[in-house]
Amino acid sequence: MLFNEAFKAIADPTRRKILSLLKSGDLTAGEIASHFDMQKPSVSHHLKILKQADLIQDQRVGQHIYYSLNTTVFQDLMSWFYDFLQKEGDK
């Protein structure tokens, strides 16, 4: 399970912003990078971490690599929080 990787991935504000950008639709690495005051290799590094955590997927189309959300992990993470709101005692 890459629960820990996912939590660590989401802990960074740049990466959370990347995820939010992808809510509106798939974007290329370059398009994502254009939203940040940061060099492309740095953004690429963040994308790699998000991908390793299975929060995003990538697909090459010609010269471009498109990134998209993988929402299945979000469900797992959300469940983790949900369990705290109905802490029935033992867990």
Added chain:
Amino acid sequence: MLFNEAFKAIADPTRRKILSLLKSGDLTAGEIASHFDMQKPSVSHHLKILKQADLIQDQRVGQHIYYSLNTTVFQDLMSWFYDFLQKEGDK
């Protein structure tokens, strides 16, 4: 808003375990520390970070300091994830 602090606090496995322990009920700093292979000051440091993120509260009772969950922030965090599961397009 201490959204970022909360996400960073939760990114650490030790701190997530502390939160899970508190689901079952309030615990003193010492009781919490006894669950870890780590010196007390290290655990104390984690408690401080969780407290700064408003994920837990503390209350002194005599020599002991009891820690308890503050679930209100969990709701906010959960909402953040929820928004990804119904990404209607713009956000």
Added chain:
DNA sequence: TCTATAATTAGAAAAATATCTAAATATCTA
């Protein structure tokens, strides 16, 4: 095949984080 564009990988430097030991603070009890 050569050149341009898109993106990543490599490696280094700087900043942030986790952990430790020692010392300090707070409270209880005799």
Added chain:
DNA sequence: TAGATATTTAGATATTTTTCTAATTATAGA
């Protein structure tokens, strides 16, 4: 008030993370 217990604070060190520049890989088009 003195000693014991619970806990935190201080300061140091080691590890991890973020970011940068330079170099590399992959693809498209002339």
